[in-house]
Amino acid sequence: REKVEITKEQRALMKAIVDAYNRHQIPQDVAKKLLQEQYSPEENFLLLTEMATSQVQVLVEFTKNIPGFVSLDREDQIALLKGSAVEAMFLRSAQVFSRKMPSGHTDVLEERIRKSGMPEEFMTPMFNFYKSIGELHMVQEEQAILTAITILTPDRPYVKDHQAVERLQESMLVVLRKLCVLQHPQELQYFARLLGRLTELRTLSHYHAEMLTSWRMNDHKFTPLLCEIWDVQ
Numbered sequence: 001r002e003k004v005e006i007t008k009e010q011r012a013l014m015k016a017i018v019d020a021y022n023r024h025q026i027p028q029d030v031a032k033k034l035l036q037e038q039y040s041p042e043e044n045f046l047l048l049t050e051m052a053t054s055q056v057q058v059l060v061e062f063t064k065n066i067p068g069f070v071s072l073d074r075e076d077q078i079a080l081l082k083g084s085a086v087e088a089m090f091l092r093s094a095q096v097f098s099r100k101m102p103s104g105h106t107d108v109l110e111e112r113i114r115k116s117g118m119p120e121e122f123m124t125p126m127f128n129f130y131k132s133i134g135e136l137h138m139v140q141e142e143q144a145i146l147t148a149i150t151i152l153t154p155d156r157p158y159v160k161d162h163q164a165v166e167r168l169q170e171s172m173l174v175v176l177r178k179l180c181v182l183q184h185p186q187e188l189q190y191f192a193r194l195l196g197r198l199t200e201l202r203t204l205s206h207y208h209a210e211m212l213t214s215w216r217m218n219d220h221k222f223t224p225l226l227c228e229i230w231d232v233q
C-alpha cells in the first residue's frame with residue numbers, strides 16, 4: 001500500500017483546527033444539566049435550546065479559527081455558517097452522545113431528548129445517526145477536521161466564490177484521508193465511511209427544517225441566535 005506521509009504544512013493545519021476544536025467546547029455544566037433530576041418535556045426543550053444556542057456560539061468561534069476562513073468573502077463566511085449550522089449541531093450532538101459516559105448516562109440522555117416535545121418521526125433517523133457516528137470511534141482530530149469539512153462545503157446556498165471554499169475544503173479532505181489511513185490502517189474504506197456520514201447529515205438537516213415548522217405550530221420558542229442562524233420567525 002502507498003506510504004502515507006503528513007507534511008509539515010498539513011500537520012500545522014491539523015493542529016490549528018484541533019486546537020480550535022478543543023478550545024471551543026460546550027460548557028460541561030449545560031450538558032450535565034440534561035443528566036440531572038427528572039425534567040418535564042418543556043424543561044427538556046428549554047435545555048436543548050440552551051445547548052443548541054451555546055453550540056452555535058462555539059461553532060462561530062471554531063469556524064473563525066479555521067485557517068483561511070476569515071480571508072474568504074465576508075458574505076460567503078455568513079453563508080457557510082448558516083448553511084452548515086444544523087449539520088454541525090447534529091455532528092456535535094452525535095459526538096457528545098457517543099462519548100464514553102458513566103453507565104446509564106447515555107440512556108438518561110436519550111430519554112431526555114426523546115421527551116423534549118420533538119416530533120416522534122424524527123427520533124429514529126436522529127438516533128440512528130448518533131449510533132452510526134459512535135460506531136466509527138473517531139479520534140478527536142478526525143472529529144475536528146470532519147466538522148471543518150462540513151462547514152467548508154462549497155455548494156451551500158448564496159456562496160459566491162465556490163472556488164475559494166473548494167480550495168480550503170480540499171486541503172482538509174487530503175489531511176483527513178491521510179489521517180484515516182494512519183489511524184485506521186485495518187479499515188480500508190474508513191475515509192469513505194466518514195464522508196458517507198456527511199451525506200446522512202444533509203438528510204438530517206432536511207428533517208430539522210420540517211421539525212422547526214411543527215415545533216412552531218405548538219408554540220415552542222427559540223432564542224434569537226437560533227432563529228437567525230436557522231432563518232425562522
Ligand SMILES: CC(C)NC(=O)n1c(-c2ccccc2)cc2c1CN(S(=O)(=O)c1cccs1)CC2
Nearest residue numbers: 045048049051052055089092093094096097113
Ligand atoms: C450538543 C448540543 C449541540 N446538542 C443539542 O443541543 N441537541 C441534542 C443533544 C444530543 C446529544 C447530547 C446532548 C444534546 C439533541 C438535540 C439537540 C438540539 N436540537 S435542536 O437544535 O433542533 C433544538 C434546540 C431547541 C429545541 S430543539 C434538538 C435535538
